[in-house]
Amino acid sequence: MLFIISLVIALFIAFCLDKPLKKCPAAFYVTAAALTVASIVVTQSDITISSRFVRDYVIGIFSRGALGAAFWAVVMWTGALPNGSAPIKKLMTIRGELSITAAVLTLAHIITFGMLYLRNLINGRTGSGDAYRDFLITCMLSIAMTLIMLPLTVMSFKAVRKKMNAKTWKKIQRLAYLFYAMIYIHIMVLFVPKAQKGREGYFLSVLVYSAVFIGYAVLRLRKAYLSKNEKASKLIPNSVCACAFVIPLCFSGILSRNTNTKTKVANVSPKAAVEVSENETTQTSTTAVTTADGTKTTTTGKAGTTATTTNEKKEKTTEVVTDSASEEATEAENTDEQPENNEQEEAQEQSYRFKNGTFEGTGEGYTGKIRVSITIENDTITAMTASADDDDPDYFDDAKNKVIPQIRNSLSADGIDACSGATYSSEGIIEAARKALEQAMN
Known part of the structure; x- marks a missing residue:
């Protein structure tokens, strides 16, 4: 053209x-x-x-x-x-x-x-x-x-x-x-x-x-x-x-006919897999309540499901006995648990390898500078872009399609395979991603 x-x-x-x-x-x-x-x-x-x-x-x-x-x-x-x-x-x-x-x-x-x-x-x-x-x-x-x-x-x-x-x-x-x-x-x-x-x-x-x-x-x-x-x-x-x-x-x-028969394989975001596993995880809670006549009612919940066990020989209508002393004890327990929860959240944040946020790095491509931007959330790359003004657009696009999915899936710039025929563009993206990840390291 x-x-x-x-x-x-x-x-x-x-x-x-x-x-x-x-x-x-x-x-x-x-x-x-x-x-x-x-x-x-x-x-x-x-x-x-x-x-x-x-x-x-x-x-x-x-x-x-x-x-x-x-x-x-x-x-x-x-x-x-x-x-x-x-x-x-x-x-x-x-x-x-x-x-x-x-x-x-x-x-x-x-x-x-x-x-x-x-x-x-x-x-x-x-x-x-x-x-x-x-x-x-x-x-x-x-x-x-x-x-x-x-x-x-x-x-x-x-x-x-x-x-x-x-x-x-x-x-x-x-x-x-x-x-x-x-x-x-x-x-x-x-x-x-x-x-x-x-x-x-x-x-x-x-x-x-x-x-x-x-x-x-x-x-x-x-x-x-x-x-x-x-x-x-x-x-x-x-x-x-x-x-x-x-x-x-x-x-x-x-x-000069097209002899490239390679097909692109769709990459599944690791974040999607995490979200699915989190949605499938359910919590089970068991609560025992003592009624006035001595009958124990056990409530076991999975997403709100309740099962009640009663003594067939006792009456069906029960009265839950509570007093102000038990309520005050419960409130005190909840107050004591809050600092513990905060400590657990801080420990969880410190356990992540990378900080949350967007980080940038630059690398040397075939004909000039390559810029990479990586957005991280809870040790998951949620967005990653690479741009270059001077590199050949076709080779640079091939390098991006080959390198970026590997970096996103592995959350690392080490051991990444370069794109054949676009080696220098690939190396520039990898170098820029490595610098960005180093900035994000905790």
Whole structure:
């Protein structure tokens, strides 16, 4: 969805603002640079953005590289469109300006995630297994793409281009094909595993990116073939191109289909179990009353049930004898019992491991701070929430669903299993919960 929105923005600027871009490109470069710097400052600072829409669709469109990729897609397709067509006539004159704008916007993604990868590498947070492999691939691709993009961007300025030999310039610019291929591979390495796990929106993203990049490659090869074989029939190359587009696109869809068959198990709150046991517990009381004629009446109660035992040989009507002395004795006994009850209540409160109330803690997630809030009542966690501004929402949600039920059920942050694939988010939640529980300890 983010890439589709970015494509709409890039196409609008390319087709509707082509004349201002051609006439005054510096204004577009400065605007792109300002937006890039702003997104970097926000993502690298401690600024908290509570709105998920702002994080994902305003800041994320720059930091995640979606807008830069959309501009690169317009630049790519400009070179793949048929010669003499109306779109190519409109776009070819501003292709250099579009590529410079795309490079400036891409720097937001390179710097934001470059800093993240560098911190993770220094701290040894590179994951293991497939996660470690993906980390290495994305790092190497990012470095290679940056080394290609920067000189090509400098060469796109007209002042630099005029000073270079035309053939040399054209040969160096062919590195752009490798750059485009690396963009697609980079995206697939990041998105396919998420799509396979059923992450919302990633399957569609894989198909959209595949359609854009595979479609470009097919049309570019078709254009190169027809330029060398102008008199050849277009039926065969068109048929081959259709197959070359559909087959890889279907393959990308099959590769990224949801393979996550795990089902979520409903967790029963421990408090509910306690409440049920308390409701099922009944108290039995026995009271013996001596009547005037010597008959003893025994009252045994379970939730108000009374049984009366009488002597069949005595009369049915009895009179309960009481006097003021017995009432005073009873009142004295009740008065003596009150301090004892208060002492029992205080002892019961002191026997709890944790204080009652709401306690908060923070931990280090994959990309930033994680905050956890725990509400405790009589050694039972009645509410627990976790939030993070910078962690990947999908991985963070998986971590919460895996970790929080364990902490609630065990009333501890020790021995908690992390969520596979979201290890650092899980560890951040566990660390924050441990700090909160330490504050609550009696």
